[in-house]
Amino acid sequence: MKTLIRNFSHTFRRFFTASILNILGLSIAFASFFVIMTQVDYDYNFNKGYKDYEKIFRIEINPNPDSGWQLWTPRPLCEQLQSASPYIKSISQVESYQSEDEYEVNGNLFKATTCTGFGNFLETFQPEMINGSADALNQPKTVLLSESTAKKFFGTTDVIGQTIFRGKQADNNAWTIGGVYKDYPENSQIRNWVMMPKEADTDKGNWKNWNYICYMRLESPSAAPEIEKLILQIFVKNFPELEQESDISQFIRLTPLVDAHFSTVGNKSASSRTTLYLLICVSFLIVIIATINFMNFSLAETPMRIKSINTQKVLGATTRSLRLTLITEAMLISFIAFILALIWVAILKDFGLQELVNAQLTITEHPMLLLATFCLSLLMGLMAGLYPSYYVTSFPPALVLKGSFGLSPQGRILRTVLVCIQFFVAYMLIIGVGIMYLQSRYIRTSDYGYDKDAIIVGNMTKETQSQTDAVVGELSQIPGVKGVAVSEFILSSADNYMHWGRSNGDKYIQFDAFPVDCRYLNVMGIHIVEGRSFKPGDEDVYIFNEFTRKKYPWLKVDQPAPDDNLVIGFCENIKYSSFRNDDTNQTMAFLIPGKKFAQWEWEWRNFVNVRISAGVDKVEVIRSLQKTMEKFTPGHDFNFRFMDEVLDANYRNELRFTKQILLFSLIAIAISLTGVFGLTMFESEYRKKEIGIRKIMGSSTIQILYMFNRRYILILAGCFIVAAPFGWWIGQHWLQGFAEKTPVTPWIFILSFLLVTLITMITITIQSWKNANENPANSIKTE
Template identity: 40%
Template sequence: MKQIVKNLTHAFRRFKMANVLNIVGLSISFASFIVIMMQVSYDYNFDKGIKGYEHIYRVDIVHGGGQKQAVISRPFAELIFKSSPRIEAGAISNPFFGGELFFGIDKAGVISYYKEKSIFVSPSFTNVFHFDIVEGEKDVLNEPDKVLVPKSMAEKLFGSETALDRQLKLSGKNIYTIGGVYRDFPRNSSLQNCIYIAMPENENVNNWGNWNYNVYIRLNGNNPVDTTLLNDNFRKNLPEDLNIDFSKGSLQFTQLPDLHYTTDVLYDNSPKSSRQTIAVLFAIAFVIVIIAAVNFMNFSVAQTPMRIKGINTQKVLGATDTGLRLSLLAEAILISVLAYLLSLALVFLVSRSPVADMVDMDIALRSYPVLIGMTAALAILTGILSGLYPAYYITSFPPAVVLKGSFGLSPKGRKLRNMLIGFQFVISLVLMMVAGFMYLQNRFMQDSPLGYDKDALIVTDINNNINQSRDVFTEELHSFSGIEGVAYAQFLLSSSEQYMGWGREYRGKNIQYQCLPVDPDFLEVMGIDVVEGRGFRESDKDTENGVYVFNEKARSDYDLELNHRIDDAEIVGFIPDIKFASFRTEMAPMAFYVWGTQNWGRSANYAYVRVKAGSNLGAALQHVKEVLDSIDPDYPFHVRFYDEVLNQLYEKEQKISALITLFSLIAIILSMVGVFGLVIFESEYRRKETGIRKVLGSSVGEILALLNKTYLITLSVCFVIAIPIASFAVIKWLENFVFRTPIYWWVFVLAGLAVLLITLVTISWQSWRAATANPVDSLKTE
């Protein structure tokens, strides 16, 4: 071991650049591997941190035409729960209500205000999902006005004091009492760490047409779910007088972890990823390590001309080939282990850098002991595999030949190195092409026409105080000359996958559409054109049942006609198919709706403020904040420009795209470092040839062309190979989006030109040094 360390120290002193590049390259690759695998683990194990996840399913409806939806009416849910003895427990949640709860807490006579996430669920929710209770009882949702809060929120609100029986005071006289505190669910979980509130016991209990609930069941036993039997039992229990034809429909049972990858279901608000993205990240993680290992091998081989005399001198003095090879292999392993230890420090630094914002999980080494151990084993394996060939190659030359001052370059060795360099080129090209299309898809989603005017638009959430003073609020906003119009709506347009789903009867058949309640000024403020009929009028609020304006998709799917009625609400107009949801989902039937006098919902949740062209947007935003503060100074309103809404909607894609782009660049840089290592080897091996050519009259340009020709030919072949590989990967990834960017040919060309430019810069510098060297220095040993 002492001799190995001595040899390694000597090698570091003599070949500083090569060894520094080796250690830096390997440490970056191991750090990249750890960070990427953290993200892969986050998505792969999504929802698997919930106890008993393998027995929990969400129940979706599959309509006769194949369309799926994640929301079901409450009476349907109750029938599902009773349909089989295998269903141990069932529960529902309402994804459209709850949101952020604004409340006050009395602390020694002083009211402190908070705004926290909440969700309404049935009391049986804690029977389906395991809540690890640290204070109180899990069944408190059966008690009136009792709620469950996560431990992190309890500590935020009350510090080290107990949260049990503390009161959350809402506006008016409403009060919730904390009946239980549960241990936080993992970050990679569909269950939110929020306030869980029991929905009213009789809410829509007999309303078959109100499709607003996600339905979950827990099955007993370990056998796979028999969906056919569950569907048959469900149909048998349907009331005969039910005005819904379910003969062609069915129930779909999706196991909890699979929800993370399910993208073909309407009204599905569970967090999403794609198996293709996980596969891409997984591949990149190993590709980066492989590239670094290849580079390690290349630099070791590149040192052959400089180390070969010393190695063979040891042979003459009695050293065996086996002993020398084991010594060189041990050097490689030590370098790899040293790089691994450095990579742990790099991961720690990454956790405190902007890169941490690109991933969903917490970058903390202590949270991934298995991954850290696996990477250590990978580092040792990398050292072994990367050191085997150079150790064999350097010791393969006869001492007599080497000590005369020359050695050979075997055709097989040269072919292997060209194959390795080709592998690096293909990977670099594929990653750059894929990263290019990911960027274009993100741009496409953000910049494509939405069917309404999103520019110069400010949005803010509003509360009950603003709703009660809406006329005053609107008037105060218009006191700023730059404000052109103000509109109100229940939902924030283009902020979600789907919205409130309504099932209604039209001409004797049941129709399903997404309903977005708005005020009469909404279409005008948003710049949405009416293609037939009319827009909303102020007088529509005074009708008994309100009025609809549907999109073209709804009209074509259900043969809707102007002036016809749906549950006594008149259809007054049609608009184009605007992008009211995300680009991940298909265009769905939808309607804007103005409430009538007999409807249950008249309050808005959001205000849309249109700013005049040429006005100061910053001043307008500040004015909106000041007006809100003057009406309700305690409430933390979220005022922002509309572009921020779209950025948040596609935040996941932007993060993954940035992550893949970053590590693609790392892979490309590492590949070029490998090319640099081989160029060093080639130039050292061909020094005498270069010197002879110069003596015989070859110019520097001719020598540069000769030295670069092999790499350019290899790159051209790799470019042709990379195109179909990248195309396949891009097409599979784009399948996650209904609306997607075209496959532009110029992206492939630009990627090829970028890698070509990097390659030319890399190889030309070393080749130029060889081409301009004094031929006397390379020929004097002959």
Template identity: 40%
Template sequence: MKTILRNLLGVLRRFKFAALLNMLGLSVAFTAFMVIMMQWYYDQSFDTSHPQGDCIFRVENAYEGGAGVVICRPLSDAFAQSSPHIKALALCNPWMGEIFFTVNDANGVKSYKEPIVMTYPSITQVFHFDMVEGSDDVLQAPDKILIPESIARKLFGNESALNKLLKTDFQTLTVGGVYKDFPKNTSLNNPIYLQMGDENLHAWENWNYTCYVRLDKPESREGLFANFKKNFTATGEGASLEGRELRLTPIKDLHFVTDTTYDHTPKASKQALLVLFAIAIVIVIIAGINFTNFSTALTPMRIKSINTQKVLGSEEKMIRLSLIAEAVIISLLSFVCSLGLLYSLQYSFLASLVDADLSISVHPVLISITAVLALLTGLLAGLYPSYYMTSFPPALVLKGSFGLSPTGRQLRNVLISIQFIASFSLVIGSLFMYLQNYYMQHTPLGYEKDEIIVTNLSKEIKDSQEAFANQLKSYSGITAVAFAEPLLSSSDQYMGWGRSYRDKEINFQCLPVDYQFLEVMGVEIKEGRNFREEDKNTQEGVYIFNQKAKESYDLAIGERIEGAEIIGFMPDVKFASFRTEVSPMAFFVWGTRNWGTKANFAYIKVSKGVDLGDAMQHVRATLKSMDPEYPFNIRFFNEVLNSLYEKELNLSSLITLFSLIAIFISMVGVFGLVVFDSEYRKKEIGVRKVLGSTTGQIIVMFNKSYVRILIICFVLAAPIAGYSISRWLENFAYKVPMYWWVYAVAFVLISFITVVTVTFQNWRAANENPVNSIKSE
């Protein structure tokens, strides 16, 4: 062991910089591998924590090409009774969002806003609720609620939460039970649960609910709906299964299903996960190759020492084991350093880019796997060099020409080619991801998105909209205020309406707004007129449809849809995300027969050139003066778009970051090879200088071989990267073209970094006194 440590210290002392770069490369690679695999496992294990999870399914309304995840209540109730294989069914209303409530404690009244879901009491029979306090059957009572442990601690600290009261605008709720929070990577999201009551009990036309069932066994879903449809007896107005199909999707697949509408489940792309997994493996391989290159490149410098050990009686086997042990020790030391890097990343910006918990204690299996990987990396990186170093005859040892041998060149060229192929692929991929995200954020949407402030509204503000708007406009920089039920461009889909028009059924997404909305948002009217204040005095309200709806249903101005008049048409504004194609939609102003809700959001237009910070401060002050307790979410409209594409932005940032890491590690490998290549060729450089070669000519000579490798690697990497990124872009209905210049930029970038690295290192060797170089040989 002493000999191993002595040799290791000798190598580290002699080649300090190269050894430091290699250890840094390995440490960063192991850290990147662990971070990526934490995120990969987070997504792969989504909704797998539920006991009997393989028997839990979401019931979806299937149609050609996909399914809607909303269902009507009477259909779900009839389905629940249709088969003994259905052990429990839970219906949820996912549209309530957050509720505002107050809690009394020793310090007075405190206000909170937390997510709430109205559901059937049987939700605790479909999913297992691990109770901290109380019973899981409390939802049988209409005023009792189930709350997660995280909210209980937030509201009541370490006190018992049982029987504590939450006072809302519509009723006083009593905490009947506290459940242990579900993991972050589940569809349930840890809201407050409240009994649904009798709403829409027989409303076949109201498709507004999410339905889950637990079966006796996974195989029972086959033929379940066919049997239900065969024995179904219609009761109630509109009760019919004609033309309908139900689809049962396993809960573990919900995270990856992309052909659904009105789906609130957090999504991940399997293609993106494969890309992340590949990057994790590639980064470790690149670092391992660098390490192998480093060990192999030391051969000419260490071969005389090894030959001396042989002469002094050391066994070849022991020398090899010693060399392998050195590599393993360096790799394991790098792994230990990577744990320190991983710990520090928990408090860096990187933690916000991943959904997974980066804590070391949460991932003991992954940490153990990475330790084994570090051990294997050391073994593999040391195995070939150790056998190669001990296999030379004394004549070659004295000659010291390994560095220029065809075998040595071939090995190094193959290894560095793998690094270049990976670097090209990652750069091309990250550039296209950046372009797609930029396209989604900056492409014209058909309405104004700059100088707009949006805020949610409390009941107090909803009841005093005119006073609120007037107080806002007392600030000279605010020119107009509009109100709407939805938050534009915050979702993939919005409220869907089915209506009768010219004796046929039409379906469109409806966004109720006030009469000023289109003017404030700068939406163009192509045909007809804009909304007017008197439109709210009509009985049924008025529509302005997009071109897609007009063309799909042959709509005409002046026609009525169940009493509501069509008054205009607008271009196909991008009201939803770029993940979905523009569909038939309408902005709608409610009439006097208003069964909808009051506006949920205010859109505040700020004049160009006005200090947006001052305008934002005025909005905050106005809201606080009218309702000081309510937690308003005030933001610029651009932040809404950023939130909509947060997953894509984070993924793009991650891949870009890890691409840079891969490039860094690859350049470390190039640097190491160039360092030792220049050492091998000192005599050649000296001879060329004596024969009249200039420094520039020698540098060009060194760069030529690397440029040839770069060209070959680029030709191999371009189609791989192009195929991978085209698959990722399939997740978007609107996407950037496969620009040729992206490939050119990637080639120029990697080539520039490589040429600069080679030139920098060989400048000194090319400028040395040729006499010294020749003498040294």
């Protein structure tokens, strides 16, 4: 051991630059592997935190071709299913939307997400109760809290019988705590929310309101096909027109809960298994590239180490012992890199690294992944040390000590292949990232049909919702504000909004409903193409988009829609959802709720939309908006934000994946270029005498540099030709999640080739410059 440490210390000091580059490259690769695999682990194990998770399913329905597959179901369906089959152990029906609410507890205000459903809707997920019972949800005005929520509200989990107020205490909406359940993992469908029962009679027997998501626990996963047939029978019984439905798989399906995370039904930005596999490939490719670099640097040290090693042979050391020492040395370097990788993760997780992944990057939370990374580091150290240890001990001592040894043709081919792998990965990732960048730019720069760059949006509270006119009046007085309007949703903030179906006799229409006030279209800059815009005093009126008029040509201005609400106009098609949908082929309507929607009162007024003048200080305007709104709800953060922030939130998963691939592509390129540096150092050391002879024969420095660069240009061109289709495939796979895609231009391929080629040529030139300018006498004097 002492000999090993002495040799390692001597080698580290003698080849300090190479050793540092090796350790840095490997440590960054291992850190990248750990970070990527936390995301893979998060997605792969999504929804596996529930007891017997493989028995839990989600109902998905395809009621008609226009609406496509959806999660929403009517309440009576689940009520009839509950007792229809012994294979159904429990059914949970929850409202499709979880709201973030304020709760007042002992005079303090907290924000928490609320999930509502019927009866003990947690029965399917079987939470582990810390206090109380999940059956408490069967009692009116009784809630369950998660362990973390209870501690946030009260500082303890011993809270059974305590009272919380939804909203403020003055609202007199009191709820009693009936139980506290253990926190579910973060990667779970049903999370650590305030669980609250809906009123028992809500939508009871109502087949028209499809507003609930249905989960069920089966006795066995094999019972799913029989339950699908049973669901269809119930639908046919209540909707006889479905009797002709013969292909069950095209109408109803039970999706295993573990697959729901990867399903785009109800969530078009869902994770993809292909994306998961791609991340796994990238993580291993980065480690392999770093290992190749390690090997190249070890080979580059051969001319400087070979005499010392063969001297030890002459003094009695066996080839086997020398190879074992070199392999152990390589594994020790890899182990040091592993330790440094953990330090990188611990330091950088609070400096933006955490934003790249959903999972927590705390090292102690991933013991199995930590062990896997450690074993991988030892394996890579072993692999990186095998060939160099064999190669450096393969020369006859007599020849080495005389100075006569040279390049092995087989070894040169191997090193070239290894460098080709690095260039292949670099090109492939750059092209993929380039296509992702083009789509991101396309999303930001496309014409949305309204003036998104002039709009600031903020949240509303109950106090501001009930005083809309006063709020609009106050905000309109702020310098730089040109208009103010309220709406239930924010344009371009989601894939799905309220989807309504309305019928009257033989006339039937489906559309996305967007409740707004009379000022909204003017504030947003949405143009009317027929009829008129909204005006003060309008109630229960529609303005549809142009595609709706095209699809339902019987809809006319100043005539009622199938639900008897008046159609007063048609507006231009706008990009109101996301680029995952083709909004030019989507039916939608703006409406002003009136007496026919009296049950909403003012509760649909969730957001305030503010149009500002060009050239104003937006940050200062936001400060003024926040200060003005606090007159109505003191101390509340109204979260005013630009539309760019809304878009970033809507494309959070895509942007995160793009950032992941971009960062790790840059890492792969940097490591690859380090490998080129090592290989060039290796060849230039071996070819010193050749360079000296060429200089004596009249070759210039430029010609020497050209000699080194020419070979790599050919390698780069070949790698690019092979890598381009793979990079295009990565980009095309990512674009599949969008209905509207950017055109992929040849420039992305040309620029990627020029970028990698230019950086490589600069690296080779810098490394070769010293030997190309050295006095030829120094290179050949030992010959």
